[in-house]
Amino acid sequence: MEQENRLKTEPSPQETLRTIFGYINKIANERDVEKLLIMLADMGRDLVTADRCTVWLIDEKRGVLWSKVAHGIDRLEVGLTQGIAGYTAQKGEPIIINDAYNDPRFDKEVDKRTGYHTRNILALPIHDSNGQIIGVYQAINKMTPAAKFSPTDREHLLLAASYTGRQLESVALQEEIENTQKEIIFTLAETGEMRSKETGNHVKRVAEYSYHLARAIGFSEDEANLLRNAAPLHDIGKIAIPDAILMKPGVLTDEEREVMKNHTTLGYEMLSHSERSLLKAASTVAYQHHEKWNGGGYPRGIAGEQIHVYGRITAVADVFDALGCERVYKKAWLAEKIDALFAEERGEHFDPQLVDAYFQIRDKMYEIQRDYADRM
Secondary structure: OOOHHHOOOOOOOHHHHHHHHHHHHHOOOOOOOHHHHHHHHHHHHOOOOEEEEEEEEEEEEOEEEEEEOOOOOOOOOOEEOOOOHHHHHHHOOOOOOOOOOHOOOOOOOHHHHHHHOOOEEEEEEEEOOOOOOOEEEEEEEOOOOOOOOOOHHHHHHHHHHHHHHHHHHHHHHHHHHHHHHHHHHHHHHHHHHHHHOOHHHHHHHHHHHHHHHHHHHOOOOHHHHHHHHHHHHHHHHHOOHHHHHHOOOOOHHHHHHHHHHHHHHHHHHHHHOOOHHHHHHHHHHHHHOOOOOOOOOOOOOOHHHOHHHHHHHHHHHHHHHHHHHHHOOOOOOOOHHHHHHHOOOEEEEEHHHHHHOOOOOOOHHHOOOOOOOOOO
8 A cells, every 4th residue: 555655657758868867977976886886776766667676696606696785675685596586697588577476486485574565576687797697686566557567667777787787897896906905905914013023913903903993983884994904004114124123132222213113104105105095094004003192102293183093093902902912022911900001091192082992892802802812
């Protein structure tokens, strides 16, 4: 009954054209991939006057289709040969079903799981640039008085499916690039730590501490993950510090300490020329993680919110790990002593908000420390 109350008239060719041009203009100006894919689902729904659209992606390894974008439902998974979407993925042909419950290919289980009632379906395979089927674009329930999908609807939905295929291919390529970047960053960071007195697990712990501190102060999942992936390079500048200083077993002289401090600037200079958001974030972390809230840090002696929040977060993460982990040259501090230092340095070395966040997620910090413990 609710669907019937939302019935619409079939758009005229002029209205369809306006819809297409309207979406093309919005698509051209959208840089967020997830929003773009939602927009393409909206475009398909409006072009064929459907109640909702779903973009299914094929996961060959697991033998499933999963909903990358879906109106009105959370993520769903179905078998690769299951239902109309599975049939379309296997056959590679467009299909129109105007009486879903009387078609043996229709899988009623999805309706049972979602509480929705499917009357009719229009489904098209989504192809990549090589002609391979990578998913299925599906429109559900025609919302005009005729209540049936037509061959004209199929042609209109094909436009949205073609755009979607290109965007999904772009997303896959971007994810591959980002995963490669992350792998290189961790390898590079661990190489840098092997030259110093730290261990490879130090960079993993600092990454995890930084992520959870960021979430505790309100970072979005995406931005917290960006920092998690950038934080391992906080000490990358140590690669350029002479061995005689970096690996000296005793206390550094004042002159040697000044040379060691250069690792912040050296790391920044290594990373700051990239336009990629991950490496730009890493350059900020490398440059500012030794600055102090009271202005007493280095290399620039900036204070308070002049210090980028990435640097302030990594400062807490780095010091916590340095104090809490045993090294050949020192014993690990007891938890009570670490807590006392953070309380004392609140508003001095560290951002007060981040000290409060530390105490809020303190148990998680120690859990990470245990999970990524060094093998001495």
